[in-house]
Amino acid sequence: MRCQCLVDFGEALRADEREPLVPNGTEVIVRIVAAGVCHSDLHIHEGGFDLGRGKRLSYKERGLKLPLILGHEPVGVIEAMGPGAGKLDTNCNYIVYPWTGCGECQHCSIGNEHYCAKPRAMGVHIDGAYATHMRVPHPRYLFDIGSIEPAHAAPLACSGLTAYSALKKVESTLKKTPVVIIGAGGLGLMAVQLAIAMGGLAPIVVDIDPKKRTAALAAGACAAIDSAADDAVAQIHAAAGTPPDAAIDFVGAEATAELGFNAVERAGTLVIVGLYGGAAPWALPLIPIKAINIRGTYTGSLNEFRELMAIAAQGIIPPLPTTTYPLEEAQAVLDRLKQGEVVGRAVLIP
Numbered sequence: 001m002r003c004q005c006l007v008d009f010g011e012a013l014r015a016d017e018r019e020p021l022v023p024n025g026t027e028v029i030v031r032i033v034a035a036g037v038c039h040s041d042l043h044i045h046e047g048g049f050d051l052g053r054g055k056r057l058s059y060k061e062r063g064l065k066l067p068l069i070l071g072h073e074p075v076g077v078i079e080a081m082g083p084g085a086g087k088l089d090t091n092c093n094y095i096v097y098p099w100t101g102c103g104e105c106q107h108c109s110i111g112n113e114h115y116c117a118k119p120r121a122m123g124v125h126i127d128g129a130y131a132t133h134m135r136v137p138h139p140r141y142l143f144d145i146g147s148i149e150p151a152h153a154a155p156l157a158c159s160g161l162t163a164y165s166a167l168k169k170v171e172s173t174l175k176k177t178p179v180v181i182i183g184a185g186g187l188g189l190m191a192v193q194l195a196i197a198m199g200g201l202a203p204i205v206v207d208i209d210p211k212k213r214t215a216a217l218a219a220g221a222c223a224a225i226d227s228a229a230d231d232a233v234a235q236i237h238a239a240a241g242t243p244p245d246a247a248i249d250f251v252g253a254e255a256t257a258e259l260g261f262n263a264v265e266r267a268g269t270l271v272i273v274g275l276y277g278g279a280a281p282w283a284l285p286l287i288p289i290k291a292i293n294i295r296g297t298y299t300g301s302l303n304e305f306r307e308l309m310a311i312a313a314q315g316i317i318p319p320l321p322t323t324t325y326p327l328e329e330a331q332a333v334l335d336r337l338k339q340g341e342v343v344g345r346a347v348l349i350p
């Protein structure tokens, strides 16, 4: 098999040729047909992210082992199955739920493997999809994508799931006031489409980049506001007709978290998704005075992924602008993502 391998944090990915994968037990070997490139791949590639106040989260200190094949948005076909994998249709394209855990702890036992303290996420802790082939521990992580184009389906495994899980956390507000989506990158655009597919009002999008604001309007946003504007909060309230009940920060920078905090109604909810980095920007007394709920979300559960794929199967999530690249250009794609030059999603095709 061929792969693009992270050998050292911050160094260019290396093209490797390896022995073919052999499945054991319940494992399934998937031949990759599309691998989405996610913003969090950049963080892993760089070895961590800024925690603010001079601190940094280091993947090395957290025990992430290299070499590692990145890629946690895989779509592929079944190439081989272990003796315990059961019967599987080898004619379909499957998307892989990559957020696997130890399978035994209190989180894993109730289906929240993405909260596991001993995570085994594909493309993050164990080898992922920047390759011709990938090992999947169990067929329960495979979902038939039906007639969806593999390159359009791939981003559902991370950006789609993350956006869906974030929206689920404010689901009761979606029909009442437009949700504010901060950051119109791949996740933000996906959230716009999903909020509408979930029966919500058309969201309000906030981004500094005019190209991304245009993309957000095309994706169905009711308004796209420049976050750099002095009156951004007033513009959000005007677009919603009232201070909205919920905002989702897909950037996770100090400025965006502050904007989201200021934009929502009292007793509203700010969900933080992005890992841009920094420290909390709010004055502590304002949190009780505003009675705001500030909550985090990280990827999503296997059950949420099942729900998301059922929505996707109805064909009501229009494909995002997607650009495909050969597997060998993985590093160049990461570089473009870092420069903010990717509108929509980038997908590698082995």
Ligand SMILES: [Zn+2]
Binding pocket: 038, 039, 040, 041, 072, 158, 159
């Ligand atoms: Zn991701």
Ligand SMILES: [Zn+2]
Binding pocket: 101, 102, 103, 104, 105, 106, 107, 108, 113, 116, 117, 118
């Ligand atoms: Zn676990």
